[in-house]
Amino acid sequence: xSIILDKVNYVYSQNTAxxxxxxxxxxxxxxxxxxxGVIGHTGSGKSTLIQHLNGLMRATSxxxxxxxxxxxxxxxxxxxxxxxxxxxxxxxEHQLFETTIFADVSFGPKNQGFSKKEAELKAFTAxxxxxxxxxxxxxxxFELSGGQKRRVAIAGVLAMEPEVLILDEPTAGLDPKGRDExxxxxxxxxxxRRMTIxxxxxxxxxxxxxxxxxxxxxxxxxxLDGTPGEVFAHYxxxxxxxxxxxxxxxxxxxxxxxxxxAQGTATTLEEAKEAILxxxxx
Amino acid sequence: xxxxxxxxxxxPADSVIHRLDPRTKLMAAMLYILSLFIFRGWxxxxxxxxxxxxxxxxxxxxxxxMVRGLKPIAVILVITILFNLFLTPGVPLVEFWKLSIxxxxxxxxxxxxxxxxxxxxxxxxxxxxxxxxxxxxxxxQSLKPLNRLHIPVHEISMMMSIALRxxxxxxxxxxxxxxxxxxxxxxxxxGNLIKKAKSMVPLLVPLFISAFRRANDLAMAMEAxxxxxxxxxxxxxxxxxxxxDGAAYLLxxxxxxxxxxxxxxx
Numbered sequence: 312x313s314i315i316l317d318k319v320n321y322v323y324s325q326n327t328a329x330x331x332x333x334x335x336x337x338x339x340x341x342x343x344x345x346x347x348g349v350i351g352h353t354g355s356g357k358s359t360l361i362q363h364l365n366g367l368m369r370a371t372s373x374x375x376x377x378x379x380x381x382x383x384x385x386x387x388x389x390x391x392x393x394x395x396x397x398x399x400x401x402x403x404e405h406q407l408f409e410t411t412i413f414a415d416v417s418f419g420p421k422n423q424g425f426s427k428k429e430a431e432l433k434a435f436t437a438x439x440x441x442x443x444x445x446x447x448x449x450x451x452x453f454e455l456s457g458g459q460k461r462r463v464a465i466a467g468v469l470a471m472e473p474e475v476l477i478l479d480e481p482t483a484g485l486d487p488k489g490r491d492e493x494x495x496x497x498x499x500x501x502x503x504r505r506m507t508i509x510x511x512x513x514x515x516x517x518x519x520x521x522x523x524x525x526x527x528x529x530x531x532x533x534x535l536d537g538t539p540g541e542v543f544a545h546y547x548x549x550x551x552x553x554x555x556x557x558x559x560x561x562x563x564x565x566x567x568x569x570x571x572x573a574q575g576t577a578t579t580l581e582e583a584k585e586a587i588l589x590x591x592x593x
Numbered sequence: 594x595x596x597x598x599x600x601x602x603x604x605p606a607d608s609v610i611h612r613l614d615p616r617t618k619l620m621a622a623m624l625y626i627l628s629l630f631i632f633r634g635w636x637x638x639x640x641x642x643x644x645x646x647x648x649x650x651x652x653x654x655x656x657x658x659m660v661r662g663l664k665p666i667a668v669i670l671v672i673t674i675l676f677n678l679f680l681t682p683g684v685p686l687v688e689f690w691k692l693s694i695x696x697x698x699x700x701x702x703x704x705x706x707x708x709x710x711x712x713x714x715x716x717x718x719x720x721x722x723x724x725x726x727x728x729x730x731x732x733x734q735s736l737k738p739l740n741r742l743h744i745p746v747h748e749i750s751m752m753m754s755i756a757l758r759x760x761x762x763x764x765x766x767x768x769x770x771x772x773x774x775x776x777x778x779x780x781x782x783x784g785n786l787i788k789k790a791k792s793m794v795p796l797l798v799p800l801f802i803s804a805f806r807r808a809n810d811l812a813m814a815m816e817a818x819x820x821x822x823x824x825x826x827x828x829x830x831x832x833x834x835x836x837x838d839g840a841a842y843l844l845x846x847x848x849x850x851x852x853x854x855x856x857x858x859x
Contacts, residue, residue: 327604327658367772390778398776406773408798418795422778453802467777 314341314364314396314475319373321359333359334370335531341475341509346501348518348539349511351528352553357511358401360528361477364509365396394423397473401480403464407452412463413438415452419471430470437470438463441496458489465493469500475507476500482517494521516557519543519578527554539578559583566590602761604721609837610652611722615731617838621845622719628852629708629715637855638707644848645711645718654721662717663710670709677702729754734832747823755811763804770799 321334333356341347341364351357362368363375366382366389375382382392400406409415417427417434425433438448441462447455452463465481478497482490494510498521501508512518518525518539525542527535529552535542543549546556546564559580566572572590577583610618625644632641649656663670681702683695720728733750740746771781774795781792 327655362772365776367775390780393776394778398773400769400773400776403773405803406770406777406795406799408795418779419777422780471778 313343313376313378315339315376316363317374317376319363319370319375321356321363321368322371325371333531334363337373337533339526339533339536341507343474343507344501344505345507345524346498346522347507347509347524347526348522349509349526349528350513350515350518350554352513355528356531357528358479361398361479361509361511364475364477365393365398367393367398391423394419394471395473396475396477397468397471399465399468399476399478399481401483402461403467403481404452404457404460407460407464407467410451411449412443412452412455413448416463416466416470419467423471433470433472434466437466440469440500441466442492458485458492461485461489461493462496465496473506475509477509477511479511480513481510482512482514490517497521513554515543515555519557519559543578602721603724604654604658606653606722608651608653608722610648610718612835612837613722613841614832614834614838615723615727616735616832617834617841618719618723619728619731619735621841622716624845624849625715626712628849629711631849631856632852633856634859636859637852638704640848640852640855641707641711645714648718649714652718652722654718659714659717659721663713666709666713670706673705673709674702677705725754725757729757730828730832745823747826751823759804759807762807763800766803767796767800770796770803 316337316339319334319337320332323329323331323333335356337360349357349360359368363370366375369383377392377396380387382389407415409418413431413434416437417430420430420433421427438445443459443462443466447459452460455463461481465478468476476497481493481497485493494517497508497510500506510518510522522539525535525537525539526533527542527549534548534552535545543556543560546560549556557578559577559582563572563577563583563586566587572586577586625641628641628644632638649659678694678698678701679692681695681698683697685693686696686699687694723731729750732753733746736744736746736750775781779792779795781789781796784792
């Protein structure tokens with residue numbers, strides 16, 4: 312069970328003055344149950360990349376394989392693939408349209424061909440797992456606050472019970488509380504259901520706390536790929552392309568330089584605290 | 594697929610045509626359209642074709658890019674051709690069932706198609722080489738005399754420029770919402786007409802809401818910058834004619850005179 316990208320290229324508006332190569336020779340393998348962060352500047356190709364994963368965009372050249380099957384094959388059911396690889400777009404609350412929240416969330420499973428009852432059951436489970444209180448369910452989605460709307464929109468994708476969940480900037484425009492709530496819910500989905508999660512963000516601090524693998528995109532190519540610790544060790548290269556490592560990574564680097572810590576690639580506040588306490592105990 | 598719409602789109606390039614004053618281009622485009630309805634016969638046809646080919650070559654806009662703008666009018670073209678072909682009276686050339694095609698009809702259909710295609714191409718030269726801002730600026734300047742008749746020229750041109758500016762934004766938005774609903778398993782293509790119309794609801798509702806939201810934001814932003822209409826408003830880049838504009842005016846006037854002369858003489 313995996314997604315493999317083999318030499319994927321994508322060119323926008325080919326053969327016009329607006330021609331832009333958004334993806335350059337991308338080779339990636341996303342294993343089952345991974346929690347991946349995709350980081351990059353605006354225009355680095357990260358949004359284009361994830362739209363290839365569920366077949367919404369067709370690569371100009373190269374191949375994409377889901378569970379060993381070529382998704383560009385003539386008779387491959389790409390509609391089914393979109394149920395397996397759930398994609399939550401940026402500002403997903405802008406796509407709500409139904410009269411009630413419950414109806415909106417059951418839109419996905421209904422499209423998958425489930426009966427009304429089954430679809431509603433799936434909507435029920437999905438709304439539960441994003442933690443939206445039950446007395447909201449039969450209200451109009453337009454009455455909700457920004458953070459709540461976003462949760463409803465995420466539930467709309469979760470209701471299709473995808474194996475892989477991709478979220479494009481799920482915290483954009485939310486306050487710190489709303490941001491933590493959404494990311495904690497996503498982390499919970501990963502832990503409880505072993506769901507593969509791809510989190511797209513431009514905030515290093517957000518992502519470092521949760522993901523186990525980081526992919527850094529720059530100008531359409533994969534610049535770095537590894538654990539957060541490995542990636543943040545290249546903080547100078549990251550700075551050169553306008554991305555900064557989390558503050559903690561800088562602190563750990565300085566502590567190593569001055570010989571206070573022998574080693575340590577902590578990327579979150581908690582890990583750093585542990586490492587520093589350890590060092591002083593010795 | 595939606596990105597193929599080229600109406601009102603600007604194609605950046607550095608050419609003689611791009612550098613002309615928008616007023617000149619507006620006038621020239623109008624004269625050209627006029628000439629399309631004046632010309633008769635093969636000599637006239639050669640003249641309008643030559644003029645179009647010359648201007649397109651000068652504009653440095655790829656021809657293939659321009660032709661894409663013709664796609665939306667394909668249906669209108671087909672209908673026009675069929676009507677002209679079958680409904681023009683004359684000596685029948687071919688006859689089958691209750692229909693007949695005359696030599697006159699064939700000629701009419703041919704010229705009508707040429708007129709329509711040239712009309713679209715001619716006006717897209719204008720929009721492809723002029724930014725929407727320049728275009729409305731030019732229009733506002735050219736229509737200024739109407740202010741005396743209490744026609745709110747500035748407001749109309751402001752509305753036009755906003756509308757033009759919103760076309761690509763709304764196209765992009767439609768594309769985005771469409772993709773998001775596709776990701777939720779929506780199907781916009783299969784099914785009969787009623788089912789297709791119904792499948793548009795998940796696309797249209799969010800699109801309308803977003804259009805209203807954007808309009809609201811824009812109105813707020815304009816008000817916050819004390820926008821109060823055209824009264825006493827000055828321009829950062831006022832339009833000024835250059836030498837090339839004079840030449841362009843002369844050339845287009847000469848061209849129109851030529852087409853009229855060809856019609857009278859031949």
